[in-house]
Amino acid sequence: MTHRQIMEALTGLLLAMFVAMLSSTVVSNALPAIVRDLNGSQTGYTWVVVATLLTMTATTPIWGKLADLFSKKMLVQVALGIFALGSVIAAAAPSMGALIGARAVQGVGVGGLTALVQVVIATMVSPRERGRYSGYIGAVFATATVSGPLLGGVVVDSPLGWRGCFVLLLVPAAIALVVLQKTLRLPVVRRDVKIDYLGALLVMAGISLLLVWVSLAGSSFAWTSPTSYALVVGSVVLIAAAIFVEAKVAVEPVIPLRLFRDRTTALATVASVMIGVAMFGATVYLSQYFQTSRGMSPTEAGLMSIAMVGGLLVSSIVSGKIITRTGRWKRWLVSGMVLLIVGIALLGTIDATTSLWIVGLFMALVGLGVGATMQNLVLAVQNNTAVADLGAASSVVAMFRSIGGSVGVAVLGAVLAHQVAGQFKDGIAALTASGRLSPEQLDQLRHSTGDIPDVAKLPGPLAEIYTSSFGEATGHIFAVAVPFAVFAFVCILFIKEVPLRTSNLSASKSEVEAGLVAAGEPRDYPAYVEPDEVAEGGADRAEGTGRDR
Template identity: 70%
Template sequence: MEPDTVTESHQPAVQMTHREILEALSGLLLAMFVAMLSSTVVTNALPRIVTDLNGSQSGYTWVVVATLLAMTATTPIWGKLSDLFSKKLLVQSALVIYTIGSLIAAFAPSMGVLIGGRVVQGLGVGGLTALVQVVIASMVSPRERGRYSGYIGAVFGLATVSGPLIGGLVVDSPLGWRGCFFVGMPFALAAFFVLQRKLHLPVVKREVHIDFLGATLIIGGVSLLLIWVSLAGSSFAWASTTTAILVTAGVLTIAAALYVEAKVAIEPVIPLRLFRDRTTALATTASVMVGIAMFGATVYLSQYFQLARGMSPTEAGLMSIAMVGGLLVSSIVSGRIISATGVWKRWLVGGLVFVVVGLALLGTIDADTPLVVVALFMALVGIGLGATMQNLVLAVQNNTKLEDMGAASSVVAFFRSLGGSIGVSALGAVLSTQVADKVRSGLSAMGITETSHQSSSIPDLKALPAPVRDLYEHAFGTAIGHIFLISVPFAILALVSVLFIKEVPLRTTVDDRDELVGEPVETGATVPVPAAKLR
């Protein structure tokens, strides 16, 4: 069955039954599971991957940053395309791209090829991240969306819990770390066919103008700044000619992108007019800060458990249950209560308070902190993130017109991913520098030359003499604790941004204009005109 084609003029939004929504949602949730799994399943494999491919701490960081960068740069493009083309076709295309990237990464013979495969994976993940939110916004009103956002939160939690566990088991099996890149493929294939059968949305037919120039400038500017953040301090000095060139080029490129988006592009990738809305502007700011705190800090937890606590990948995966358990519960509970009451701001504020407190407490950990205490701190962060991430998107969608839903939803995801990319890059550089300094001074005190044990590399701890292994464990434990402390100010800025958001009651229609259609009744409410059903 082909989707209906409607014109650019306003048409009442498609009304779907709960069963129809759940059927379509099953495919979307599979796609979301694939997107989340691409990061979490590799987390506990990274120390083994980097050791096997003779990588460094910088290489460890870039295996993560490559995906985040590609996802960040392309998320708004996918969102804009969803306002112009078939959303189902775009989601399926993203699944295919993800699968191709997974195959490249699985057979990578070197760190360079692996990072290239992760870039391709990121292109697909960027589409899935943006489009799942957009499609749900096209089917469900903001008031009801909290209910379904709870399902997204549950899938997020499942992928985050099962990903490290599956990844750890696969790494410790005969398949090795390469098997981690095959895990998501069956789910991607299942999502493709479920969406083909169950997702049917109208396609808006109108004159199409793709902002290739703006997209290229956005990708170029973000890439230059992230390359600078991740490599400065290790490959070149922070105060150096290379820094000046990269920063200047990045800033000028982004300035050119802003000019193109504001003055030149007919269909801008990021419509700057969206930021005239106070909620969108503040929620976007909060998303950047949440991204820095969340991605930047939590991505290095697997290193903490494996390199500072001597755990296996499977054991490190089990430790992640503490954080994700809190995230799972809070996302489902907050989503259902928001749908029942229409009140959402208190959940954002409360969630970010938990994030701030949890990160501050994680900033006190080292290689000797009791694991029960670490798990408790992780649970606090998980509870906060579960009540925050999906609801920031919901707040923006509630203030957005239907024709801008794709762009607005992807803008929030874009800036959250941008914050994550910055956080992973910058905090990875800090971690690398601190560990190298501590190991170098420790080796010197032992009378061991650095050529015997390179302080900038990630060694196989089991192969090291006991004193050197203890040195590395304490260096990683202390340095990772400092990373959480660095993340706290960004979480505080997110909290401040949310405090200034004005709470607007959640509307009960998919399209804001449907709120105004109909004759007023005695109570002062309006009766919306029933929307046309799909053939």
């Protein structure tokens, strides 16, 4: 494909990616208002985020496998439709439970968009040139991350309220559907469908039990209670069963374990999990920090995100262009992880009184690290993977990053709630003992939003204690995230750099080592026959290939 053809196809794909990214960023600043309006708690706050991550995690490998079997264009459109359905349900949600369910539906669509956009780009563009287009993805990611909180903040502060955030998501989704129909043309392989639904179900169930245990233990039941033991044992059994099914039972496993024989894939997957824990787990609570601890409006909290996104935008575009020119990518992964570790460690020092300029600088460092790391980690795996496995390999990396994000959000959310509750309780005890808190003021603590009070309605001394407690607790969860980022850095150090392939039709390193093809010999993958050849009657040269209408 020429650069012009690729850019035309990318228009719809990047719109779809924009929708997926916007789904989390536009809602982030609305979450405090949602929790107050629907009488939610800190656990509910966490699960509005986790529900999307969880279903995205479980379905990403299924979408990746479907991309190896069906029309990628059709699959992207289906994912957009599912996402739109979830957005409509969320906009009308009458309770926290209904909203969490709607977010789970959205996650199914986001999983498809996240996996399929990567797969389609990998199909159209050789690894050597992919860094250039990964920069565009980074730019879209940055745009969605910048505009999402700002749009969300403005909408929440408008008469539409937080429900308008979900209605807003339908507009770019509809535009992306139309653009994709007009611009995306890809050949498609047709073969028997064997989807590993059982493996995907077992993976999702095992992770779900683990997250339920982490989120509710210590509040709804004790850490050492029979309920805790049952959840942990159940999770271990289900995950073990999933591994058995993937290794011995599934004909087309949703997570092909053979991919992990390649050192790059194995190390990149572990690093993705750790990055997910550190990055998603900690940064998802920054909006709550700005609104709860620093007294910002949703719009003001959205403006603060510009610092992180500016760093991400610069590093993703610059690294993508230089990687395309040089073919070398590891130095960007290593330097990106160093910046990410430093940024997260510095954010671990913030509290309710830290200068906002300082917080913004720390966020910019995190953004620089994320921009140089996330897309290039996927690129490293794709470069070392057989072309026929691009869909599975890309989705596996994205899936494990989402698993890390789900675990991180749940674990660090539980840590945050525990820290805030403990410090708030100690502060109340001190105020009561000193006589600064009257019985009437103590009664005002009986609010309707569980363990997230409306700070504006609290008495002065209590509001001061709560904002201070929340600020210190936010810094604490970043400090907890640092070891996970360090572990990801160690994994990346051991990844061996392999020069990027200059064609999707040339053999990958793993294919040569497996003896499937001689070094330098092109592979004849039907999916990569020129569409025009098929349209002009060349199907006898590429059996089972057709144009993706």
